[in-house]
Amino acid sequence: MAFLHRLSKASSVAGARLIRRLSNVPENTVYGGPKPQTSNQRTTLNQLRQKYKKGEPITVVTAYDYPSAVHLDTAGIDICLVGDSASMVVHGHDTTLPISLDEMLVHCRAVARGATRPLLVGDLPFGTYETSTSQAVDTAVRVLKEGGMDAIKLEGGSPSRITAAKAIVEAGIAVIGHVGLTPQAISVLGGFRPQGRNVASAVKVVETAMALQEVGCFSVVLECVPAPVAAAATSALQIPTIGIGAGPFCSGQKMIVTSLRPPIGLMNEFVSCHRREKLRFMQYQVLVYHDLLGMLQHPHHAKVTPKFCKQYAQVGDVINKALLEYKEEVTNGTFPGPSHTPYKMNPKDENAFTKELQKMGLDAAASAATEAAAELEKTNTQQ
Amino acid sequence: MAFLTKLSKTSSLTRACLSRCMSHVPENTVYSGPTPQTHDQRVTLNQLKQKYKKGEPITVVTAYDYPSAVHLDIAGIDICLVGDSASMVVHGHDTTLPISLEEMLVHCRAVARGAKRPLLVGDLPFGTYETSTSQAVDTAVKVLKEGAMDAIKLEGGSPARITAAKAIVEAGIAVIGHVGLTPQAISVLGGFRPQGKNVSSAIKVVETAMALQEVGCFSVVLECVPAPVAAAATSALQIPTIGIGAGPFCSGQVLVYHDLLGMLQHPHHAKVTPKFCKQYARVGDVINKALSEYKEEVSNGSFPGPSHSPYKMNGSDVDGFYKELEKMGLNKAASAATAAAEKMSTAQGPVAEKSQK
Numbered sequence: 001m002a003f004l005h006r007l008s009k010a011s012s013v014a015g016a017r018l019i020r021r022l023s024n025v026p027e028n029t030v031y032g033g034p035k036p037q038t039s040n041q042r043t044t045l046n047q048l049r050q051k052y053k054k055g056e057p058i059t060v061v062t063a064y065d066y067p068s069a070v071h072l073d074t075a076g077i078d079i080c081l082v083g084d085s086a087s088m089v090v091h092g093h094d095t096t097l098p099i100s101l102d103e104m105l106v107h108c109r110a111v112a113r114g115a116t117r118p119l120l121v122g123d124l125p126f127g128t129y130e131t132s133t134s135q136a137v138d139t140a141v142r143v144l145k146e147g148g149m150d151a152i153k154l155e156g157g158s159p160s161r162i163t164a165a166k167a168i169v170e171a172g173i174a175v176i177g178h179v180g181l182t183p184q185a186i187s188v189l190g191g192f193r194p195q196g197r198n199v200a201s202a203v204k205v206v207e208t209a210m211a212l213q214e215v216g217c218f219s220v221v222l223e224c225v226p227a228p229v230a231a232a233a234t235s236a237l238q239i240p241t242i243g244i245g246a247g248p249f250c251s252g253q254k255m256i257v258t259s260l261r262p263p264i265g266l267m268n269e270f271v272s273c274h275r276r277e278k279l280r281f282m283q284y285q286v287l288v289y290h291d292l293l294g295m296l297q298h299p300h301h302a303k304v305t306p307k308f309c310k311q312y313a314q315v316g317d318v319i320n321k322a323l324l325e326y327k328e329e330v331t332n333g334t335f336p337g338p339s340h341t342p343y344k345m346n347p348k349d350e351n352a353f354t355k356e357l358q359k360m361g362l363d364a365a366a367s368a369a370t371e372a373a374a375e376l377e378k379t380n381t382q383q
Numbered sequence: 384m385a386f387l388t389k390l391s392k393t394s395s396l397t398r399a400c401l402s403r404c405m406s407h408v409p410e411n412t413v414y415s416g417p418t419p420q421t422h423d424q425r426v427t428l429n430q431l432k433q434k435y436k437k438g439e440p441i442t443v444v445t446a447y448d449y450p451s452a453v454h455l456d457i458a459g460i461d462i463c464l465v466g467d468s469a470s471m472v473v474h475g476h477d478t479t480l481p482i483s484l485e486e487m488l489v490h491c492r493a494v495a496r497g498a499k500r501p502l503l504v505g506d507l508p509f510g511t512y513e514t515s516t517s518q519a520v521d522t523a524v525k526v527l528k529e530g531a532m533d534a535i536k537l538e539g540g541s542p543a544r545i546t547a548a549k550a551i552v553e554a555g556i557a558v559i560g561h562v563g564l565t566p567q568a569i570s571v572l573g574g575f576r577p578q579g580k581n582v583s584s585a586i587k588v589v590e591t592a593m594a595l596q597e598v599g600c601f602s603v604v605l606e607c608v609p610a611p612v613a614a615a616a617t618s619a620l621q622i623p624t625i626g627i628g629a630g631p632f633c634s635g636q637v638l639v640y641h642d643l644l645g646m647l648q649h650p651h652h653a654k655v656t657p658k659f660c661k662q663y664a665r666v667g668d669v670i671n672k673a674l675s676e677y678k679e680e681v682s683n684g685s686f687p688g689p690s691h692s693p694y695k696m697n698g699s700d701v702d703g704f705y706k707e708l709e710k711m712g713l714n715k716a717a718s719a720a721t722a723a724a725e726k727m728s729t730a731q732g733p734v735a736e737k738s739q740k
Contacts, residue, residue, distance in 0.1 A: 057682040061674065065448075066475030067646050071667070075674035091489075092449030092496035103489055106474075113475035194694040199703035202696065206708065206716060226696040231723030232708055236716035247692040248684065249723060285681045293673055295450050307693045310686055313673035315666055316454070322644055322664035323458035327442045330636045335661055341630040342658045343577040345585065345609045352582040357589065357615055365589065365619040372614035372632050 042150070043078055043119040045174060045218055051078075052240045060242055060286035064090050064107045068289050069114025080118035081286060082108045082149065084125045084184070089290040096183045097126045101139060108147030121176055122149035126184040129154055129164055136164035140173045151175065153221065155182035157208025162215055169216035177212030179205050179233075180246065181224035194245070196225035202232075209233045209241070221286065222246040224308070242284045245308030295319075338379045345373075425533070426461055426502040428557060428601055434461070435623040441635030443625050444643065447473050447490045451640050452497025462625075463501035464637060465491045465532065467508045467567070472641040479566045480509045484522060491530030504559055505532035509567040512537055512547055519547035523556045534558065536604065538565035540591025545598055552599035560595030562588050562616075563629065564607035577628070579608035585615075592616045592624070604637065605629040607659070628659030646670075689730040696724065 051058055060079040063069045064086045072080050086107050087099035108122045122143040129136035140152045151174035154165060165175050180195045189195070196202040206229070209220045219240050222230045227247025234241045234249055243249070287309055290296065294311040305311060329335035345353065350373050357366035434441055443462040446452045447469045455463050469490050470482035491505045505526040512519035523535045534557035537548060548558050563578045572578070579585040589612070592603045602623045605613045610630025617624045617633050626633030638660055641647060645662040656662060680686035696704065701724045708717035 059678045059681050061677070065473045067472065067641060067667075069475075070647060071670045071674060075671055075678060077674065077678060089450065090448045091493040092452075102485070106486055106489065110474040197694065197696055197700070199700055199707055202700070202704045203707045203711075206713070207711075224694055226694045226724075227692055227727045228696060228701055228704065228720040228724040232704070232713070232716040232720035235719035236708075236713050243687075245692075245694065247694075247723065247727065248687050285686065287677065290450060292677055293670060296453060308687060308691050310677075310680075310691050312676045313669050315669055315673070316450075318664050318666055318669055319454050319644055320458055322666075323444065323454060323460065325663050326444070326638065326643055326661075327458060327460060329661075330440050330442045333440065333631060335636065336626075336628075336631050336659060340659050340661050341610050341628075343580065343607060343609045343628065343630075345580055345611060349580070349582050349585070350611055353585045353611070353615070356582055356586050357619075360586075362589070362615070362619050365615040368618035368632070369611040369615040372611040372630065376610050376630070 041117050043117060045119070045151075048078065048119065048218075048240070058240060058242075058284040060284060061292065062086075062286070062289045063111050063115065064289070065110045066114040069111040073115045073117050077118050079286075080111060080115045080120050081153065082111050082120070082122045082147075083153075083288065084123040085288050087125075089288060089295070095186060097186075099125050101125055101128045101142065105142065105147045108143060108149050112148030119151065120149045121151045121153050122147050124152055124154045130160070133160075133164050133167045137167050137171050140168045140175075141171065144173055151218070153178055155184050157204070157211065162208070162211050165212055165217060166215035175212075175217045176242070177209065177217040177220040178223065179208045179212070179220060180222045180229075183223075192224075194224040194226070196229040202226070202229045205229050206233045206236055210236055213237050213239050240284055242286050244286045245306065338376065341376065347373075424500050426500060428502070428534075431461065431502065431601070431623065435634055441623055441625065443635060443637035445469075445637070445640045446494050446498065447640070448493045449497040452494040455640075456498045456500050460501050461635070462637075463494060463498045463503050464536065465494050465503070465505045465530075466536075466639065467506040468639050470508075472639060472646070478569060482508050484508055484511045484525065488525065488530045491526060491532050495531035503531070503533045505530050505535050507535055507537045513543070516543075516547050516550045520550050520554050523551045523558075524554065527556055534601070536561055538567050540587070540594065545591070545594050548595055548600060549598035558595075558600045559625070560592065560600040560603040561606065562591045562595070562603060563605045563612075566606075575607075577607040577609070579612040585609070585612045588612050589616045589619055593619055596620050596622050602634075605633060628657065689727065692727065695727075698724075 048058060058078045060081055061072055061077050062081045062083040062085055063072050064082060069080060082104065084096045084099055084104065086104070087093045087096045090107070091099060093099070104122065104125050108120075112120060124136070124139050124143065128139040136154070143149050143152050152168065153176040154161065155178040157177070157179045165177060168175050181189070181192065183192065186192060196205045202225070205222070205225055209222070212220055217239065219242055220233070220237065221242045221244065222233055224245040227249065230241065230243055230246035231249050291305050291309040292312050294305070294314040294316050296316050326335065350369070354366045354369050357369065431441060441462065442460050443464055444455055444460050445464045445466040445468055446455050447465060452463060465487065467479045467482055467487065469487070470476045470479045473490070474482060476482070487505065487508050495503060507519070507522050507526065511522040519537070526532050526535050535551065536559040537544065538561040540560070540562045548560060551558050564572070564575065566575065569575060579588045585608070588605070588608055592605070595603050600622065602625055603616070603620065604625045604627065605616060607628040610632055613624065613626055613629035614632035623634035625635045625637050627637045642656050642660040643663050645656070645665040645667055647667050677686065701720065705717045705721055708714070708720065
């Protein structure tokens with residue numbers, strides 16, 4: 001009791017320091033991490049639906065680890081997608097195919113630890129849901145159970161994919177569909193090629209998006225299709241579409257003002273469109289974290305950013321500059337200076353230490369220690 | 384043959400487009416990554432030894448994935464350490480204990496893909512080398528075999544750890560030792576507390592460093608010890624010491640990537656950077672600003688603009704698409720498509736036609 005009493009009497013700073021030294025529990029460690037003031041602030045499907053109905057924007061960005069998840073949370077991004085694009089931007093492969101489910105789950109867990117507010121969506125990686133419907137359900141279950149996600153996304157619009165999506169929804173797992181360019185299918189597509197550029201392909205995009213809505217998807221990603229195709233799909237659906245490389249789409253009202261005089265037969269349609277809320281036609285956007293941040297942009301090794309992606313920063317340049325400066329300062333000995341050399345021995349211990357070293361026959365080490373202490377003392381007093 | 388002749392006659396730009404269209408092999412994909420001009424530029428143990436002999440400081444930074452590895456390579460950092468600090472800075476745990484060997488191997492492979500020049504060192508994570516000497520050798524072998532690393536680092540200076548280090552070196556695997564504050568031992572240490580602050584602890588740091596050298600380590604990391612202790616150890620050894628929070632008298636320095644870049648520094652959620660770490664940038668602020676701007680532009684509809692909406696349909700296809708949609712009874716969608724096409728072409732003008740592949 002006396003100890004606690006003394007503890008409370010000590011200044012709050014000293015008290016805090018004591019407590020910090022006495023334990024390694026999370027709140028006293030260095031990396032406790034930012035904690036939200038209120039819990040249960042997670043974005044819900046219902047909130048997204050309300051936003052869609054009211055025509056309010058929804059933002060989606062990919063994340064793959066704790067720090068990027070924290071950044072998305074801090075910036076107020078609505079949906080955090082743990083994409084299988086990790087295979088390319090984190091693991092350095094040329095396609096999204098090599099990443100395994102276990103690796104995706106590691107990414108999911110790290111993101112779940114960091115993003116407490118955005119809705120968390122995990123991608124089903126290539127090869128984990130195509131074999132059978134039951135395999136698809138198993139994988140989706142793992143992504144929620146072991147990955148800590150709130151929903152999953154899977155690619156494709158073939159009948160078996162749509163059946164799989166249906167089974168997953170029936171298992172109680174929210175699903176985002178993905179049509180257009182589906183990167184897991186580059187073998188069949190012959191590369192990262194935009195889709196929907198001819199009539200048959202364009203119609204297929206719209207049809208498959210509608211089929212996915214039919215089986216219960218709450219949203220559909222449209223990737224790398226021409227803007228009119230994305231516009232048609234967005235218009236045909238009653239769930240939000242999320243575009244990447246699929247154009248800007250316009251709101252219902254704007255479209256009416258700028259469009260040509262429609263044929264008489266469609267006049268009724270246009271009138272009803274005009275009355276509808278602006279954002280029933282709005283399409284949302286998703287971008288890959290590393291691309292939007294210019295993570296790997298460097299003049300010497302310019303990485304090719306997809307042409308539909310805008311770089312909102314040149315983080316790669318900032319990182320390069322910082323690393324070069326660190327290297328410079330270590331090489332010329334300015335780092336670490338006194339302000340980054342915080343740990344001290346008191347002089348009595350220093351002397352005893354030197355004597356011990358001499359006893360061990362390490363005379364050079366003993367004098368090195370003495371010189372170091374003296375030099376530090378000198379630079380400290382100089383400051 | 385006629386096709387090939389025609390191919391050679393077309394402009395180089397068209398040819399490049401053609402070959403890009405026709406395959407998705409690595410050199411034609413978006414993400415092939417920077418490839419070094421010359422191979423075998425990997426930093427070797429011998430080169431490090433030369434640096435040490437000449438008194439040139441050795442730079443070490445941690446990396447955990449492909450992009451960070453590329454950054455270290457471009458900046459010319461000597462050693463790239465795939466640290467178990469990943470547990471904290473990548474996975475968001477409060478300590479380095481939770482990360483598994485499988486997870487570390489994933490990090491190692493990603494880094495190996497990105498860093499072609501620095502020496503690659505992989506940490507042995509908590510629980511994968513303490514049970515027995517054979518477990519230690521197995522783990523070290525996996526880190527090199529499956530993780531593609533060049534060397535390993537393990538923590539600690541107890542007799543069992545030194546025996547393990549010896550066995551690993553005898554297996555032909557280069558080892559970096561680690562004494563002072565060893566984060567995997569916070570249970571016993573009672574937290575992330577600097578070591579070597581009293582005489583016996585300080586002597587122990589020097590002795591264990593020497594023992595690790597004795598069994599064949601090519602370097603020793605000194606973490607969070609007073610500068611005189613680090614100076615003594617550095618002087619007593621004939622191999623380079625790499626310091627972190629150990630003052631300026633070591634043969635080299637190491638810092639954690641995220642700490643030195645201020646990755647998680649944001650005024651609202653200021654993360655505590657270790658006091659020995661200098662922040663050379665505030666990447667967290669840059670990222671926050673960029674994400675906020677992206678959010679703003681999506682919200683007000685300015686992104687994507689015409690320059691970021693590259694994929695086109697030609698006019699006749701748009702008409703055909705319109706008709707098909709009408710046939711399907713999707714009149715609303717049909718008009719949406721037409722209006723979008725209209726808006727895109729007015730926004731871009733004649734440039735639209737040229738950019739079609």
